[in-house]
Amino acid sequence: MRYSAEVNGDARGARFRLERMLPRDPDEPHRTASSLELFFDLVFVVAVSIASAQLHEQLRDGNVQGGIVTYLMVFFAIWWAWMNFSWFATSFDTDDWLYRVVTIVQMSGVLVLAAGIGPVYESGDLRLLVVAYVVMRVAMIAQWLRAAASGRVHRRTALTYAVGIASVQVLWALFLLVPVGGLRLVGFAALVVVELAVPVIAERQALTPWHPHHITERYSAFTLIVLGETVLASAGAVISALDVVETLLPLIGIAALTLVSAASMWWIYFWPPHHRAIGSLAQSLRYGYVHYFVLAAAAAFSVGIELQIDVLTGATRASDRDASFAVAIPIAVFLMGIWWVAIRICADRVVNVVVPLAAIVVLVDALLLPSSVLVTCATLVAVVVVLVMRDPVARTVRS
Structure with a gap:
């Protein structure tokens, strides 16, 4: 009985043991999307569906230019958060409990983002959308910091990602202070360029091993x-x-x-x-x-x-x-x-x-x-x- 209890205790401890977030083999055979990744996609489609439905309402009511511009802005937030997670997962997915929890936090941010799409279309209120986006990106920062702490080869790349993403999130928070109008569109476009530049800069340190x-x-x-x-x-x-x-x-x-x-x-x-x-x-x-x-x-x-x-x-x-x-x-x-x-x-x-x-x-x-x-x-x-x-x-x- 004692031996059995010790074995069971070791098994329970193993469930909470964290793996080192080392790079995955880019030549790993039979590598497929995990059930968590597919679940992640389904949550994102909720936001895509709402964005499309809101665009339809705008075009139906004759607000063509405003509807299209807003759709492109909202879709960027959806797509960029999805894409960053996907490229990170192809290189560093450990599928342990902490990785899953942080991913689910990102998914919660998507649902909040979906709730914030309506106000953007209706009145240009970006507050809830930006807050949800920042929540998703902060979770991504945590993943990159964990990758940086786990190995030397890609530490500099991972830290560059973490610092770059964190810096941009500060800028997004300040962006909320910009009044609605043409200046806000210019600011949004500038922040999009900065977001797109982060992977370009980070990957030049050492390429992450995508599959x-x-x-x-x-x-x-x-x-x-x-x-x-x-x-x-x-x-x-x-x-x-x-x-x-x-x-x-x-x-x-x-x-x-x-x-x-x-x-x-x-x-x-x-x-x-x-x-x-x-x-x-x-x-x-x-x-x-x-x-x-x-x-x-x-x-x-x-x-x-x-x-x-x-x-x-x-x-x-x-x-x-x-x-x-x-x-x-x-x-x-x-x-x-x-x-x-x-x-x-x-x-x-x-x-x-x-x-x-x-x-x-x-x-x-x-x-x-x-x-x-x-x-x-x-x-x-x-x-x-x-x-x-x-x-x-x-x-x-x-x-």
Whole structure:
């Protein structure tokens, strides 16, 4: 009995024992996203969904410029916090109890951030949004300090991250003192540049060992969730309009075009082997940063579909052309973004002409045929057909 008690006591003690936060092997076989990372993504999608819904309300009420600018600001806070955690986790994930607790603290910050999105759209009140953002980033500082204390090789890099992130959070707190107006937009843009500069400076000390397959899987998972949320939001809008329209045929058409377009976007995104895009620091930064536009566009796609339904039911001040552009612009940005960071480097000449050309056709479609997204959907399908006929080409990635 005594031996059994000692063994049980050792086992209980092991559960609370912390591991050294040493770098993960970038060549580790079968490295996949953990259940905690997937849970983390789902919480973030709550904020993405609210941001998209608020953008829809703004566009529906005719506040196009203000709605888009606010959406881009809010989405930056969501995306940047998600991206920083993902790149940290690919290099230093220990999955012990403290790592999990700190990650859950970050998740709590996301939920507070989601609650603060409405006031930003309604009155430009950024207080709750900034507070939630700082909570997430302070948790990230704790992770980097733990990594710095665990090993020598990346200590300087980890400390640079911690100091850089902490310094920017002080600036965000001071940013709340800036009055609403053009000066606030300038200040926000300046702080975004400073945030983006932190990884550039830190990684020059010693590159953190990111896992190419793991990090690209993380981006792929988040893209899937965002596309799924887009389909869900669009389906909800279609269902809500069932009792308003006189005939179901237009709604059925919009629903079908939405599904085919979302499926085409999925096909296009997953055509290239993304891990080939992760190599040097410049390549990895490009892949990570340009995904802001890819993910923001994917999340905004549903807004265009909802606006199309609003025009159909007469529930908006927006015109047919406004609704068409609300579909076309996100798709065009999505196409150009994923082409730039992943498709371009492993595609032949045909694909590298077709994808950018498709983005142009989508925009021209919205300009010339403002009452329909049929050509836009057909263009996406045409791109998919070309990709099916052309295999990715193995190439050496260039910066």
